[in-house]
Amino acid sequence: MKGILINYDYCTGCHSCEVACKKHLDLPKGEFGIKLSETGPYAYEGKPKGPDKWEWTWLPVVTKACDLCADRVEKGKMPMCVQHCQAWCMHYGEVEDLVKQIDGTTRFALFAPKQ
Template structure:
């Protein structure tokens, strides 16, 4: 079964705690990341019905090729460091099929997996 990390990115605050925890766990040098928080925005909607005049500024953690989902930690039944240290509690770890069931259709989600 494929393991994954589910992110409810409507609630990600862009605090970078996941990045810091991951870099420390994987002992990555400056400029390298196992997970990287990307920023989209800010931008304002002008002509989208229902969104006129609203602003969007979104953060989305992205898994890089260096990510191994903290294989040594998860083999011991622990969470990946990024999930454990998420300050917004918007990241979940588990079987991809089970994580999909958490998606409620009311907020924006991203399911992240790594190649096996």
């Protein structure tokens, strides 16, 4: 089974995955194959000043419109969202192989859409 692994500690919220997917699937306004979800900023009162005081996260979420770019993958190409990720925080492949990349040092999300 194929899937997409996202290291969301490194997602910058650029929306390039959304735009590339939407254009490739020719989706109408308001529909997405992958949708960027944004949370934050949240302040942690017990933390000192600096980068650990705040959390602001973006997480690309695969929707039911996603088919993992089956037409592209058949030609040996990556899904559009993975190819256009500006932060290179998205990976495509066999779920078993993607799980091995999760090292416990950052936060990951693994998506395996229904096929």
